[in-house]
Amino acid sequence: MHEGIAQMHVHNGTPISSTPSPGLRFLKAYTAAIDSTSENPSSSLSKFLTPESKFIYNGQPAISAGRLLVMLQVRNSKLSKYIHHVNKSWELVTDSDDGAKSTTVMYESTVELAFKGDEGNVIRVPQFTILELQYCEVDNLLKVVESRVYTDRSSVRG
Known part of the structure; x- marks a missing residue:
């Protein structure tokens, strides 16, 4: 099977504009949903996921979308506070011989977070994410098939 990159889009800086490519529009909405600190994360995230979506953090075994939602509640x-500041993002749209398209979005971000009761101590965590x-x-x-997140958690304690 022959595959090739049909389209590539690159975005530098924040915020992502309101009229980018489909994958970068997805990224803008997805990061807003994953950043939500509501008590019920599934209400904002479920439209981006399927029951088969899987999530891999720092090379650990994959977890399901259901498990991710439980972790987000915790x-x-x-x-x-939990906010992604996307520094740079790439979208690759690949065509295969059978006409199927796949989209890969990769992004570098800095996550800002603060623990309840210690809001003045904002922690910044570098992160790189690949979304299939x-x-x-x-x-x-567009829905997440697989998310691979690489993050330096050494600055996070609590």
């Missing part, structure tokens, strides 16, 4: 119970995306036939929206 995170949100401890943090008052596919269009869902039901709603024709």
